[in-house]
Amino acid sequence: DTEVTQTPKHLVMGMTNKKSLKCEQHMGHRAMYWYKQKAKKPPELMFVYSYEKLSINESVPSRFSPECPNSSLLNLHLHALQPEDSALYLCASSPYNELDTQYFGPGTRLTVL
């Protein structure tokens, strides 16, 4: 099973709202990722968790707050977003070595009004 699940599929929120994106995998992968993707562009790395610890933060604004409660779950908490944060948010997971691929979830399409 190479499935990564993400909820919700679509999310519309106002600039003052607080919401969360959720991601789950049961492949035993110890690296989990959040990406932001704008139309016709490659995914842009936001955060990486390795063994449930934040290992990479690509200078993401603090209105995005990641959380890894356990080895299977990854959350992205959203607060006071801007319209330019509207994008596809992809979660991925991978084994912990350079010769393995990452597996992506279906993504959450976020619209900030």
Added chain:
Amino acid sequence: AQKITQTQPGMFVQEKEAVTLDCTYDTSDQSYGLFWYKQPSSGEMIFLIYQGSYDEQNATEGRYSLNFQKARKSANLVISASQLGDSAMYFCAMRGRYNFNKFYFGSGTKLNVKP
């Protein structure tokens, strides 16, 4: 530093013909992986094929093959017998031993398959 270059922003191919999508990379790592992903308009990134830096044989997965030329640092994707469902964005990516938590993506190629 790692870098992936895809020089074809868009390509057209006739249904049932083969097509090659170009990818070149730059790395100082000796051990690395090269990956291709397909992204249809639905948004999901689908893993297609993988080539390890130490693999001597070109990888194949069904209609997909990876033309790996290590000396030229190229990892082109070949799709044989194109189908309408192959219309999508295609991304080449790599992951190296140094800082192996990061995947480096190319800018992508939009493939359109014509009936």
